[in-house]
Amino acid sequence: MSPNQKLRNIGISAHIDAGKTTISERILFYTGKIHQIHEVKGDEEGATMDYMELEKEKGITITSAAITCFWNDTQINLIDTPGHVDFTIEVERSLRVLDGGIMVLCGVGGVQSQSYTVDRQMKRYGIPRIAFINKLDRVGANPFRVIKALKDKLNLNPILLQYPIGKEEKFKGIIDLIEMVAYTYEGEHGETKISQPIPEELQIEAQQAREQLLDSLSLLSDEMTEKLLLGEDISKEMIIDVIRQGTLNLELTPVLLGTALKNKGIQDLLDAVNYYLPSPFERDTITATDINTNKPIKINPELDGNVVALAFKLIEDDYGQLTYTRLYSGTINKGDHLYNPRTKKNVRVTRLVRIEVNKRQELDSASVGEIIGLMGVNCASGDTLSSINTNLSLEGIQVPEPVITLSITPKNKQDEEKITKALHRFSDEDPTFKVKNDPESNNILISGMGELHLEIYLERMRREYKADVYVGTPAVAYRETITQGANFDYTLNKEIGKIHFYAKIEGRLEPCKEPFIFENNINDHTIPNQFIPACEQGFKDAMTNGYLKGYPIVGVKVILESGEFNSRDSSEMAFRLAAKEGFEQGFFQANPTLLEPMMLLEIETPDQFVGQIQSKLLSRRALLLESETRDNYTVIKAEVPLSEMLGYATELRSLSQGMATFSMELTDYHPLPNNLLTEIQ
Secondary structure: OOOOEEEEEEEEEEEEOOHHHHHHHHHHHHOOOOOOOOOOOOOOOOOOOOOOHHHHHHHHOOOOOEEEEOOOEEEEEEEEEEOHHHHHHHHHHHHHHHOOOEEEOOOOOEHHHHHHHHHHHHOOOOOEEEEEEEEOOOOOOOHHHHHHHHHHOOOOOEEOOEEEEEEHOOEEEEEEEOOEEEEEEOOOOEEEEEOOOHHHHHHHHHHHHHHHHHHHHHHOOOOHHHHHHHHOEEEHHHHHHHHHHHHHHOOOOOEEEEEEEOOOOOOHHOOOOOOOOOOOOOOOOEEEEEEOOOOEEEHHHHOOOOOEEEEEEEEOOOEEEEEEEEEOOOOOEOOOOOOOEEEEEEEEEEEEEEEEEEEEEOOEEEEEEEEEEEOOOOOOOEEEEEEEOOOOOOOOOOOOOOOOEEEEEOOOHHHHHHHHHHHHHHHHHHOOOOEEEOOOOOOOOEEEEOHHHHHHHHHHHHHHHHOOOEEOEEEEEEEEEEOOOOEEEEEEEEEEOOOEEEEEEEEEEEEEEOOOOEEOOOOOOOOOOOOOOHHHHHHHHHHHHHOOOOOOOOOOOEEEEEOOOOOOOOHHHHHHHHHHHHHHHHHHOEEEEEEEEEEEEEEEEEHHHHHHHHHHHHHHHOOOEEEEEEOOEEEEEEEEEEHOOOOOOOOHHHHOOOEEEEEEEEEEEOOOOHHHHHHHO
16 A cells, blocks of 8 residues: 555635634644644634734634644645635635545534535535534534535535534534444543443434434445345444445535534544545546647556646745645655746756645655645746656636725835735735736736735735835726627728738627637638637737726627638738727627626624614615524625625624624626716726
8 A cells, every 4th residue: 555545635614714723723733733722713822724923813714724744544634724705716726636625514604605615616626525513512503404504505415424412502522323322522622532322312313313324325335225124234344435435426425513612523523534535546537638739638646657746826935935736646856857838947846845834844755645845946826847748737726806906006115126026926826816007097906806805915015025005995896798799890901010911800799608709610711720819819808908997808709700811911910900909899889888796795693683784785786685594693695796895894893783794705797787887987
C-alpha cells in the first residue's frame, strides 16, 4: 500500500456561523496538533486556523487555511474555508483540489442560504462528503429536521449513523447505530470518550433508527439485502464498507451529530473521515488537456509518473510568493524545474514546504496526492505546473464575476506606490478582486463580491501597507444585454494609420442564456477560414464595454452568415475591427437593456420584528419568497436587487434592536425596470 493511501485531503465548509472553525480547533486538539483550545470569539489568541488579525477581531474566517494533522495512522490535510458568501472563491478553489468534504450544518438553522452554494460547489467537483450537524446543545436544535432538509432542499440521500442522547441543553452524547453502544465525552475538553450501554428509555428508538439505517444501506448492497432477508447478523465491517462505497460513489451522505463548542462528537467525526472519505487514489481520475493536440488526457495518481500539479492559491509573505499546490501525479523534489504551459516558461522550486496555517515545515520532496507550498515559483492562481516537456493544462477554477465596485484615491502622494503594490498583491491572491483605472475620473476602481469583501481589503491595505485612501460610494456591477434578435451588415473600408483595411461581415445577434455564443454559418468561403477567429475575437472585444452605460455585455449569440474580402486590404485586424463595429450596429437594433444582479437574501429574526422587516424589504423592491417559523424566531427568504442592499446591515440592526442577522448570495441577473434606467450612471 502506498503511504498516500492513508492520506485524506479534506475541507470543512458551511454557512457562516455554523461552527466550522470551532470544529477545526477541536480536530487539531484531539489529533495532538495543538495543546490548548482557543475560541473564535472571546479569546485574545483567536482560533488557530484564523491566523489573520482581522479574522481574530471579526470572529469570521476570511481566507482558507491549511494544516496537517494525524488521526490514528491517517494523515489529514485539513482546509478550513470561509462561510461568508463574499469569500466564496476561497471555498471554490479549496474544493477544486480536495478529495472529500465535511459539510457542517447548524442544528437550529439547518440548511441555510450558503449551504446551497457549498452543496453546488461540492456537486460540481464530485466531492464525497460527510454531514456534521453541529450546535445540538442550542435551544431549538433538531437533527431530524435538518436531515429532512438535506433530503428535501439539497436532494441528498442522508444516512443517520448516530442517534442523539438528550436534546438542546440536555444533549450529552450519541448512540452509535453501527456498534449499538452509547458514547459520552468526559474530561475538561471532552477528550475522554466513554462507552456505555444504550439508555433504557432510548433503546426502542435506537433500534428503529438502526433498522432504518440498514434498510437504506441494503439498497446499495445485494449481500446485505440477502443477510437481512435471512435474518443474519450484519457485521460492523460490512456496514462500514457499504457506507464507504456509497459515499465514494456519491450515492449517500453519512450524517453525524455533535456540538463542537461543548466538545462532543468530534472524535467520531475524525473516525468517519478515516472510514468514509477517499484517499487521493480513490477519487475519480482527473482529466487534463494536451495543449498540443487539444485532446483530453486522463491523469492517473502515479508516484513515478510525470508531475501534474495545480497552483490553486497564492500568498505573499516575508520570503516571497508561497504557492499552494495540489499534486495529482508524480513527485516534486526541492530544486526541481517545472513547466508552466500558460506562460510557456520553466520555473524552479527553490523551497518545498508543508503548510501549517501561517507556519512552514521544510520538505525535501512531496508525492502524488499531497497539498504543499512551493516557494520561488512565479505563477498565477489556477495555473498548471508539470514536468518539463509535458504540455498539459488542468481545468481551472470557476471564478464568479464581481458584483460591486468602489472608487478609491490616495490620501497623499506618498501612498500611491504602496497602494499599487497592495492592489497588485491582492488581485494576484484573489481572482474575484479586480482592479482597473477610470480614465475619466483618474480614480482607481476596485471590484469584488460584496461590501465586506472590499472592506476587508481596504483594511488590509491600511494595516499591512500603512496606506490610507478616500473611498467613493459603492457602485453595482450591472450588465448590458439584448432582448430581441437583430441583423447586422457592416463594411469596413478605410485607412487607419496609412494602412488600408477592407472587410465586410453580415450576420445576426440573438438573445441567449450563455454569456456568449459564436456560430459560424459561412460555407461559401465569402470569408476565408483564417479570418474566422479574428471575427470571433472582434465580437468579444465589442462585449467588453457596453454601449448603453459602458457595462460588459452578456447573453448574446452571434451568428456569422456572410461577408466579403479582397486579397490586398483584408487581414485579421480588418475583420476583427469590422466584427466589433458590426456588433455595435446590431446591438442598438436588438432593443438593449441593463441587467441588475439579484441576491438571494436570508434573514433570521425574532418573531416580533417580522412585520416591519418584511415591510422595509418591499420598499427595497424585494420579492418575498417564503418564511419559516422555528421556535421563537423566523427565517425570511427573499430575492432583492443588490443595488437596494447597500448599507442594509445598519437598517436591519435598527429594525431588530440588533437581534436579527442576514446573509445573501448572488442568484441571477434580471432586467432593470425601465423607469430606473435613467438613474444609472
